[in-house]
Amino acid sequence: MTMFSPRQDINRALSNNYPEHLKRSLIDRREKLLALAGAAGDASGHHEPPPPLPDERNPEFEAAAACVELKLTGESKRRVFATRDIHVGEVISVERPFSFTLAAADLYHCHDCFELCYNPIPCDSCSQSLYCGEACKVSAWDKYHKYECPILISLKNIVGKHKAFLLAVKMSFLIEDESQASDVYKLTENLDKEHIRDELFTTALVTALMFHLVKKYTTKFEGATRQAEEKFKELLMLHLRICLIHAAGIDELCPNVIDGEHRLLNFRSETVGCALFPFYSFLGHACCPNVFAHHHGVTRVLRAIRTIRKGQECLVSYGPYYIEHNKADRQSRLLSQYHLTCKCRACVDDWPQLDLLPYQVTSQEDYAFLGDIRNASVDVAKSSIHRFIDGVRYFEDLEPYMDLTLQQKMLSYCYDVLGNKRQVL
Numbered sequence: 494m495t496m497f498s499p500r501q502d503i504n505r506a507l508s509n510n511y512p513e514h515l516k517r518s519l520i521d522r523r524e525k526l527l528a529l530a531g532a533a534g535d536a537s538g539h540h541e542p543p544p545p546l547p548d549e550r551n552p553e554f555e556a557a558a559a560c561v562e563l564k565l566t567g568e569s570k571r572r573v574f575a576t577r578d579i580h581v582g583e584v585i586s587v588e589r590p591f592s593f594t595l596a597a598a599d600l601y602h603c604h605d606c607f608e609l610c611y612n613p614i615p616c617d618s619c620s621q622s623l624y625c626g627e628a629c630k631v632s633a634w635d636k637y638h639k640y641e642c643p644i645l646i647s648l649k650n651i652v653g654k655h656k657a658f659l660l661a662v663k664m665s666f667l668i669e670d671e672s673q674a675s676d677v678y679k680l681t682e683n684l685d686k687e688h689i690r691d692e693l694f695t696t697a698l699v700t701a702l703m704f705h706l707v708k709k710y711t712t713k714f715e716g717a718t719r720q721a722e723e724k725f726k727e728l729l730m731l732h733l734r735i736c737l738i739h740a741a742g743i744d745e746l747c748p749n750v751i752d753g754e755h756r757l758l759n760f761r762s763e764t765v766g767c768a769l770f771p772f773y774s775f776l777g778h779a780c781c782p783n784v785f786a787h788h789h790g791v792t793r794v795l796r797a798i799r800t801i802r803k804g805q806e807c808l809v810s811y812g813p814y815y816i817e818h819n820k821a822d823r824q825s826r827l828l829s830q831y832h833l834t835c836k837c838r839a840c841v842d843d844w845p846q847l848d849l850l851p852y853q854v855t856s857q858e859d860y861a862f863l864g865d866i867r868n869a870s871v872d873v874a875k876s877s878i879h880r881f882i883d884g885v886r887y888f889e890d891l892e893p894y895m896d897l898t899l900q901q902k903m904l905s906y907c908y909d910v911l912g913n914k915r916q917v918l
């Protein structure tokens with residue numbers, strides 16, 4: 494986490510005609526800061542390092558473990574299945590996205606490396622892109638921002654809250670041909686061919702508009718052939734189609750400042766980024782998932798939230814959970830957003846919604862845990878994980894069951910705390 498970067502500020506002042514007679518005191522201050530940094534080390538992390546993969550790599554996806562494989566389902570889509578029993582809390586994949594865009598809290602994160610940064614520096618030419626330091630500013634400019642910079646405000650106005658469009662444009666600046674991001678293009682096989690007409694009009698229109706902006710206001714096609722322009726259009730439209738379906742959020746715990754609401758915990762989860770995780774995108778949906786996701790920087794870690802038996806499908810929730818949304822709401826949301834009629838156990842057996850009010854935490858130990866963890870203590874999270882894993886294993890055959898849900902919620906919160914979190918300023 495870059496809480497403050499006074500050394501960089503001093504370097505910038507010295508390289509921008511800082512008065513000669515005052516320079517000595519700045520140089521002294523920089524030396525003191527260097528000595529302090531050496532003594533303190535990097536104590537204040539924005540997140541713990543992501544965990545390692547547990548065993549051999551998956552032969553098809555570097556990011557996934559060999560405990561899963563992709564198999565064709567009856568709906569002609571390849572999905573993820575367990576090749577052996579996977580235990581509660583076990584890591585299935587550790588995946589860095591090809592690229593990301595910020596969806597919120599964009600004053601607090603570097604727009605190039607995503608790390609937390611409370612005093613970012615802006616791009617030399619616009620105020621839309623902020624960086625943790627010179628290195629990221631230069632790197633972003635060279636890779637894509639030199640094209641994005643003149644049109645970024647227009648792009649943001651066009652896409653509104655649909656950040657997946659911005660991600661698609663950024664990817665189109667970064668990728669010259671498909672071989673640079675081969676995992677991304679594996680997703681084309683799962684694109685829904687039946688509903689292509691529904692999305693074709695939107696993606697074609699947005700492609701034409703974005704291409705016009707890039708051609709007219711950026712240097713992207715200076716000296717480029719007609720063929721290169723056509724290739725850009727083709728990839729942009731494909732990226733839009735992929736991102737519309739598969740772009741996923743990057744979550745972070747942030748201070749819980751909603752007034753008038755009972756606050757069990759001082760932190761809540763917020764989606765701050767938008768990225769494409771090709772392996773993750775192959776997982777199917779269930780309203781009662783057996784896999785959950787956590788983020789360490791932009792890296793998405795998938796773990797089993799219950800025991801997954803050999804041969805069973807690994808399933809995440811695309812949004813609706815049976816404990817939070819009734820069946821009619823879930824089904825209509827999944828149908829309109831993903832053209833999906835959910836046939837998970839919770840939908841088929843019509844599991845009841847569970848209302849997670851604080852008074853339903855009944856064990857003294859769990860009360861004590863919530864008291865300790867409310868400030869997102871990494872030590873408390875680390876020391877509690879095994880207790881909740883045991884709790885999930887104890888109750889999992891009784892699903893749907895309140896105590897199981899609570900154990901899963903608290904286990905998930907422990908992993909949240911090890912991942913991205915923003916402290917109160």
Ligand SMILES: [Zn+2]
Nearest residue numbers: 603606625629
């Ligand atoms: Zn950075």
Ligand SMILES: [Zn+2]
Nearest residue numbers: 616618619642
């Ligand atoms: Zn700029």
Ligand SMILES: [Zn+2]
Nearest residue numbers: 780835837840
């Ligand atoms: Zn369902």
